[in-house]
Amino acid sequence: MSAPKTGRLRDFYIKEALTYMEQNFQNDISVEDIAATCGLNRSYFGKIFKEALGKTPQEFLLNYRMIKAAELLKLTGLTIGDISNAVGYANQLHFSRAFKNMYGMAPREWRNQNRVMIQT
Structure with missing residues (x-):
């Protein structure tokens, strides 16, 4: 039962990150900035981002x-x-x-x- 909830939470974080990047790509933003927007540490954020999209946040x-x-x-x-x-x-x-x-x-x-x- 926790897997779907975890998946939805991950999707929420990814959506938040994508929105942040789309709104701030023209600024000097870092993966740390994006992770902080989601309330996550850089390492965990990078892991779930790559799992979800097949690219690192930097590549995206x-x-x-x-x-x-x-x-x-x-x-x-x-x-x-x-x-x-x-x-x-x-x-x-x-x-x-x-x-x-x-x-x-x-x-x-x-x-x-x-x-x-x-x-x-």
């Missing part, structure tokens, strides 16, 4: 930031530096490296291949 946050960056590259005329800041990177070089690791090309190159032309 990085992936989420890169998806948001790709959206901004595709749909806006913001500079790479502005996009870097908008998705939580204080250092544009670190952002560009992370983006290239995920998409296989630099942000500018990705933008040139994927840009949506906006009619005015």
Whole structure:
């Protein structure tokens, strides 16, 4: 009888964590910050997060930031530096490296291949 309750509690924590990340990804947040939002220690939080989603919290946050960056590259005329800041990177070089690791090309190159032309 405790297993379903435990599963629901875990799902609650994961939902809280995802909401926090979605609302704060542009800030300098850590796994400790996310775990604290759920009232959990970092180690336990990391364990249940990976069990539930198959990714560590760090991997999920990085992936989420890169998806948001790709959206901004595709749909806006913001500079790479502005996009870097908008998705939580204080250092544009670190952002560009992370983006290239995920998409296989630099942000500018990705933008040139994927840009949506906006009619005015």
